[in-house]
Amino acid sequence: MTVIDEVYQEDRPTQPAGHPRILSLANQKGGVGKTTTAINLGTALAAIGERVLVIDLDPQGNASTGLGIDRRNRGCSTYDVLIGEAPLREAVVATAVPRLHIAPSTMDLSGLELELGTTPGRAFRLRDAIAGLNNNTSPDADYTYVLIDCPPSLNLLTVNAMAASDAILVPLQCEFFALEGLSQLLQTVEQVRSTLNPNLSIHGIVLTMFDSRNNLSNQVVADVRQFMGSKVYNTMIPRNVRISEAPSYGKPVLVYDLKCVGSEAYLKLATEVIQRERELRAD
Numbered sequence: 001m002t003v004i005d006e007v008y009q010e011d012r013p014t015q016p017a018g019h020p021r022i023l024s025l026a027n028q029k030g031g032v033g034k035t036t037t038a039i040n041l042g043t044a045l046a047a048i049g050e051r052v053l054v055i056d057l058d059p060q061g062n063a064s065t066g067l068g069i070d071r072r073n074r075g076c077s078t079y080d081v082l083i084g085e086a087p088l089r090e091a092v093v094a095t096a097v098p099r100l101h102i103a104p105s106t107m108d109l110s111g112l113e114l115e116l117g118t119t120p121g122r123a124f125r126l127r128d129a130i131a132g133l134n135n136n137t138s139p140d141a142d143y144t145y146v147l148i149d150c151p152p153s154l155n156l157l158t159v160n161a162m163a164a165s166d167a168i169l170v171p172l173q174c175e176f177f178a179l180e181g182l183s184q185l186l187q188t189v190e191q192v193r194s195t196l197n198p199n200l201s202i203h204g205i206v207l208t209m210f211d212s213r214n215n216l217s218n219q220v221v222a223d224v225r226q227f228m229g230s231k232v233y234n235t236m237i238p239r240n241v242r243i244s245e246a247p248s249y250g251k252p253v254l255v256y257d258l259k260c261v262g263s264e265a266y267l268k269l270a271t272e273v274i275q276r277e278r279e280l281r282a283d
């Protein structure tokens with residue numbers, strides 16, 4: 001039995017109607033797999049029955065491109081939403097994956113911090129936009145998961161994501177400097193918790209680009225597991241060329257090559273995320 005069969009045999013829990021679970025992919029370090037995880041965890045969750053919205057909060061717009069949304073088709077974007085000119089629903093577009101939608105971003109987003117200046121409530125723009133997301137639709141159209149793809153910095157955009165989220169999911173690349181910067185990220189989460197969002201938690205840390213043949217990769221895994229304990233997901237995302245090829249076709253790796261080890265890993269991660277959700281609800 002493959003991991004995909006196992007996934008399909010799971011029962012399909014969804015969040016209570018009207019309340020999506022909001023998770024941010026955050027790490028101020030660049031190129032660690034935030035966007036890849038937003039795209040492919042989103043696809044895997046949708047594949048097992050969840051209704052997922054990816055919010056692209058990075059001016060680079062890589063999540064939008066990776067999900068096949070051409071720059072010309074980004075009439076309304078997360079910039080328009082955060083500046084207060086459009087409700088979130090208006091920015092949402094469907095992807096080729098059933099039950100997976102995206103609110104795309106454009107380069108305009110890079111000017112947002114300057115434009116908002118010291119406007120009161122500027123950190124809650126995204127939270128307020130998401131609050132209206134599920135209200136005007138029938139329950140079967142409501143999202144059960146919102147995944148926010150953050151830019152590689154701890155700027156106003158990332159703060160908006162943290163203020164809007166239930167939890168943070170931190171991709172960590174299996175390389176020498178993996179732990180560098182993690183304490184700064186954890187400190188920021190702590191700060192947001194004590195000021196903007198007391199409910200914010202760390203959902204988990206996902207190790208990415210793991211290469212079992214590489215001693216360094218194995219050492220990094222051991223260090224991170226020792227430092228962060230059970231916060232680290234059991235599932236590791238292997239370094240896999242299919243994962244890196246998929247975005248140039250505007251496809252998630254699960255659509256590009258469902259059978260590759262990268263796809264299997266993201267499906268496993270999705271079941272682990274759902275399992276953690278179950279445990280949280282049972283507490």
Ligand SMILES: Nc1ncnc2c1ncn2[C@@H]1O[C@H](COP(=O)(O)OP(=O)(O)OP(=O)(O)O)[C@@H](O)[C@H]1O
Pocket residue numbers: 029030031032033034035036037058062150151152208209210237238239240241243244245247262
């Ligand atoms: N498991 C993997 N195997 C191989 N390549 C990967 C894997 N995960 C990510 N990559 C590649 O590594 C690069 C960085 O990944 P990604 O864009 O997801 O990181 P990021 O954290 O979102 O970057 P940024 O900080 O710039 O937003 C991309 O070219 C991506 O295709």
Ligand SMILES: [Mg+2]
Pocket residue numbers: 034035036058062149150151
């Ligand atoms: Mg990215």
